[in-house]
Amino acid sequence: MAIDESISFFVRQSRVLPTFRLYGWNKKAITIGEFQKIEEINQDFCLNHEIPIVRRPTGGKGILHYDDFTYSFCCKKEGKFRGNLFKTYEIISRIFLKAFSLVGISAEIRKEKKSYNKSSLCFARSSFGEISFQNIKIIGSAQKRWVDGFLQQGTIPVTVDRDLLRRVFLCNPDEADRVFGIKELFKDFDIEIFQEQIKKALKEEGFEIVVEPLQEEEFVLAQSLQQKHQVLCSRIEMQQIQPC
Numbered sequence: 001m002a003i004d005e006s007i008s009f010f011v012r013q014s015r016v017l018p019t020f021r022l023y024g025w026n027k028k029a030i031t032i033g034e035f036q037k038i039e040e041i042n043q044d045f046c047l048n049h050e051i052p053i054v055r056r057p058t059g060g061k062g063i064l065h066y067d068d069f070t071y072s073f074c075c076k077k078e079g080k081f082r083g084n085l086f087k088t089y090e091i092i093s094r095i096f097l098k099a100f101s102l103v104g105i106s107a108e109i110r111k112e113k114k115s116y117n118k119s120s121l122c123f124a125r126s127s128f129g130e131i132s133f134q135n136i137k138i139i140g141s142a143q144k145r146w147v148d149g150f151l152q153q154g155t156i157p158v159t160v161d162r163d164l165l166r167r168v169f170l171c172n173p174d175e176a177d178r179v180f181g182i183k184e185l186f187k188d189f190d191i192e193i194f195q196e197q198i199k200k201a202l203k204e205e206g207f208e209i210v211v212e213p214l215q216e217e218e219f220v221l222a223q224s225l226q227q228k229h230q231v232l233c234s235r236i237e238m239q240q241i242q243p244c
Contacts (some may be wrong), residue, residue, distance in 0.1 A: 040062065042170055
């Protein structure tokens with residue numbers, strides 16, 4: 001989370017190019033939306049089981065990370081991204097929709113701009129621009145917008161531990177039954193192949209792709225932002241956890 005926010009700072013300063021980042025998680029963790037109440041999470045359970053809770057810079061509801069595929073995209077408000085939140089959502093969703101199509105998945109973009117489900121679980125509710133398959137949400141996304149740019153973050157669950165969801169989130173237990181991993185729907189789904197199709201979809205949208213490592217100044221800023229995003233960590237994790 002800290003790295004995503006750090007990259008977005010330098011993108012908005014025009015010091016690095018607009019950045020599309022793909023990453024995974026090396027341990028179980030919870031992320032919650034920028035304005036989500038921590039009381040929606042079973043904090044005692046997370047502390048006892050060493051599951052850190054991290055606040056995202058973007059909005060939305062809670063996600064249990066581990067076996068998933070997470071992305072972030074940050075850009076200045078210019079060119080094709082000079083439009084409002086809904087316009088930028090639509091462009092990014094179109095890229096993922098194309099990538100899904102290239103791997104044989106006929107997904108669709110939600111067009112309705114209202115969400116009636118107030119669940120604390122991100123994948124038990126759906127909002128504009130998010131992608132679903134047969135009414136099952138397969139990507140959860142949210143944006144943070146500044147005057148000069150924006151950051152969008154999103155996640156594709158690969159597999160889902162519903163029992164752990166019920167223990168972590170203080171919500172209706174039945175809501176966990178509405179959360180599916182992409183491999184439950186498509187057992188042959190391959191993350192590496194999907195990543196290559198995302199690159200193809202980006203090129204088809206007119207993007208030139210330049211693969212670069214994280215810059216030193218981005219990492220330094222991320223380290224200073226790290227504690228800002230940590231909501232609940234054990235004492236050991238507070239000392240050792242790396243920004244993600």
